Amino acid sequence: MDKNKTITLFIQCLVDSMYPEVGQALVRLFEKLGISVNIPLDQTCCGQPAFNSGYRKEAKIAAKRFITIFESAKVIVCPSGSCVDMVKHQYPNLFRDGSPWQERAKAVSEKIFELTEYLVDVLEVEDVGARFQGKVTYHDSCHLLRNLGVADQPRRLIANVRGTQLVEMENSEKCCGFGGTFSVKYPDISTAILEEKVDNIVAAEVDAVVGCDISCLMNIQGMLNRRKSHIKIMHIAELLAQ
């Protein structure tokens, strides 16, 4: 591994505003791996909430801003599958075919990686030397699994954490019912889907549910807490930084 490597981090807006501890874990993790991180201070949001709700003009504003801030980076790493999917697969479609902005979007889309994808596929690291005593289950987030094809990478990383036992839940690949604004616009449907997910997590009898997207985890945590469950949510960066 190149010890003098520098990567640029895109911190998902939910991590920045609601789960700063995940960002801190991410930084600790890369420090541990001897990789220096660059975190542009003017970054905000990738625009996915607007895009998924249909507001493309507004999403484009976020996309242009993201491209301008991150296009000078060599490698962009982000602790969220759905944000990476947004940048990788939706940014190029936001701009007219052949336009300079589309070219810039494509260039950025080629160098962004989701955290576990970057660790396992690019750095070829499956054991980060982490230690965590407990039983965990892994939730596959939709865009990470289906649009980026990442399923094995996080599992391999978890399997190598000392003291951690990975218990597969039933239907881990099923949606948690978050879906961005869907969760507040259609709370009944969102809740019904989430109930099933939380039931499956509870049935796995674990100490924590691990995931690569804090948005799904936030949704799951919301119901676990309402049900007064002892099961904690854990972003994979937090587990790997232990």
Add this chain to the structure above:
Amino acid sequence: MAEINTESYKQNAVKAIKDTVLQNALSNVQDRLGPATALAYENLPEGPELRLKAHKIREFAINNLDILLETLVDKIRDRGGKVFFAQDAAQATDYCLKVAQKNRVKMVVKGKSMVTEEIGLNKVLEANRIEVNETDLGEYIIQLAGEPPSHIIAPAIHKTRKQVAELFTKELGIPYCEDPPFLTQAARKALREKFLKADMGFSGCNLACAETGHITTVSNEGNIRMSTTMPKIHMVFMGMERVVAKLEDHDVLFRLLSRGAAAQNMAGYVSYIGGPRTENQLDGPEEFHLVILDNGRSKILADPEFREVLLCIRCAACLNVCPAYGKIGGHTYGYPYSGPIGAVITPLFVGINRAKDLCQGEPLCGACKKACPVDIDLPRMLLALRAKLADGDCKWNVTRASRMEKLLFMTWSLVIRNRTFYNIALKTGAMLQKFLPGQNGMITQMPFGFKGWTRSRDIVPLAKTNFLTLWKNKKP
């Protein structure tokens, strides 16, 4: 025309979620068929990649639809079949009624057909005192119950065997029994009489073949063969997109259709029908009519953004994996087409504003695309529909669905474009949230548009200091 109740999506969803019988039925069908179909794709000799080839075949057909339809129609007419192009539901049902009345038809039998649901054929015939008998077991059950289908290929999936037993006891006068073979036998006996007496038979068309000039039907009960060969007249209803160029295309598509629909290698019965019976044939109808239905399809064909949805072969594989369909069931969609395919095609048929909840009311998880035997990108089209609702659209006559939401996202776009504004917004939020009720370090009740979230779950508050500020302060 089918009844349109797409506006009641939210209320229907709540009702469906509370219906425990329905919830069990939906879990059963999804647990049984979803994984089995995925496995069936894996076990294809060509692997799941065959779906991409099927996509190309269907894409070619849709891009050459005019030529393929003309070839098909010429061949059918050469064999003495009659073909009618119906622009809309009314034209299709009018034509059907005219043929039925001319032949003094009193009773008809039907093979399962979603297109006839779309045009509301049964109602029109019944209003004209023609007895209609559905002969697919599932369709027969819901016809007796007076309900619309809740699944594209398993229309009575919402009914338990107990409900069917009660229904059959009441409607067929048989002793109460919950044994499925007994119930099937009872339906079979009742339907046999109808097949023998029917003056006219109806079927849909799974996929016509232009090269040979045949329509095809696929079934597992043999009822479509009976419906199409016993009565004197056979009338086929076919969506204008349901044709492919060559016979060899059917090999790929029917193997995938059977896997997508029921995780089968091949359906029990596949029939190729090209016209009325010829002089030297003993069986088959004397008259053969093919009704090719547009009903909004040309408009979809003309729009590059949505043309892809015409590739669909209506196998319902997307329903069997959709987390939203799995909770709300088919009736919630308020139109014959339900699930992810319904969420895209229904707004295009009945009006995007009118059916806005269908394309907005699901979480965009992408499972439908992976399950589709012809690899249709339904999530892409759901997003495209949402974009039309967000800002309005002339071509599809869409008006902006929510000014409030637009205003919110415009404000959002102002805030995210400047980190200083963004930090101020975060600080303000962190201050205001102190007034919200909480427990265990989490907010238990959110205000305004976020109320829905905290009906069933809590949420962590905004951090006192956000990550980027922490990072900035830490850096030397």
